Amino acid sequence: MLIDLTARISSAIRYSDVLVRWGGEEFLVVSRFCERKEAATLAARVLSAVSGEPYKIKGASLSLHRTVSIGWAAFPWNMASPVDVNYEEVLALADRALYRAKNAGRNLAIGALPPETAAEPHTAIAHGDTEARVSEIAATADYVTTYGLETTSIT
Numbered sequence: 001m002l003i004d005l006t007a008r009i010s011s012a013i014r015y016s017d018v019l020v021r022w023g024g025e026e027f028l029v030v031s032r033f034c035e036r037k038e039a040a041t042l043a044a045r046v047l048s049a050v051s052g053e054p055y056k057i058k059g060a061s062l063s064l065h066r067t068v069s070i071g072w073a074a075f076p077w078n079m080a081s082p083v084d085v086n087y088e089e090v091l092a093l094a095d096r097a098l099y100r101a102k103n104a105g106r107n108l109a110i111g112a113l114p115p116e117t118a119a120e121p122h123t124a125i126a127h128g129d130t131e132a133r134v135s136e137i138a139a140t141a142d143y144v145t146t147y148g149l150e151t152t153s154i155t
Contacts, residue, residue, distance in 0.1 A: 001055050001057070001064070001066075002025075004055055005050065005055075005066070006019070006021070006027075008049040008050050008052075009027060009029070009046055009049060009050065011049055012042075012045040012046045012048070012049035012050075013029055013031065013042065013045070013046070014031070014034075016031075016032055016033050017029055017030065017031045017032070017034075017042075018030040018032075026098075028091075029042075029046070029072075036074050036113060039072055039074065039111055039144075040109070040111060040144050040146045043070045043072055043109035043111065043146045044109070044146050044148060046068065046070060046109075047067075047068060047070065047107055047108070047109060047146065047148055048148060050066060050067065050068040051065065051066065051067045051068065051107050067106045067107035068107065069098060069101040069102045069106070069107075069108065069109070070098065070101060070108070070109035070110070070111075070146075071094045071095060071096065071097030071098025071099065071100065071101055071109070071110055071111070071112075072094050072097060072109065072110075072111040072112070073090045073091075073093040073094040073097060073111065073112040073113075074090070074111075074112070074113050074114065075087060075090040076090075077089070077090055077093075077114050077137070078114055085133075085137060088130065089130060089133060089134050089137065092130065092131075092134040093112045093134060093137060093138055093141065094112065096112070096134070096138050097110045097111060097112045097143065098110075100143070101145075104145070107147070107148070108145060108146060108147050109145070109146040110143055110144070110145050110146075111143065111144040111145075111146070112138065112141045112142075112143055113141060113142045113143075113144060114137075114140075114141065114142070115140055115141065115142050116142070
């Protein structure tokens with residue numbers, strides 16, 4: 001079933017995107033050359049591809065319906081200051097968004113974006129205390145929730 005899941009995710013992303021098995025049943029999609037406003041659409045395509053058809057179990061007359069929870073975050077976080085938030089911190093933001101999605105229900109995606117008014121770097125907490133910095137950044141983030149093909153913003 002993991003092979004089928006990988007094929008379905010691959011079918012939903014673009015040729016320029018990179019799909020990585022991040023661990024266990026977690027995958028990372030690096031979507032380069034993607035506008036931030038397109039990220040929720042990409043997440044919706046992955047949701048649809050994964051849950052659209054039942055998975056047939058080889059060697060058995062059984063099929064299973066599966067869903068996926070998605071967390072995503074924009075990188076660079078701050079377009080005005082790309083070095084402000086490093087890729088590890090953005091991955092931690094995506095991971096927090098994933099757990100928000102898992103806690104909110106099944107078959108949905110939650111994405112983290114910097115607030116539209118965030119032009120200033122995150123300097124309240126010095127670099128080095130990653131967990132505290134990620135908490136500070138997450139507290140000011142805007143969140144976008146995608147249910148299938150429907151997207152709504154939450155904060």
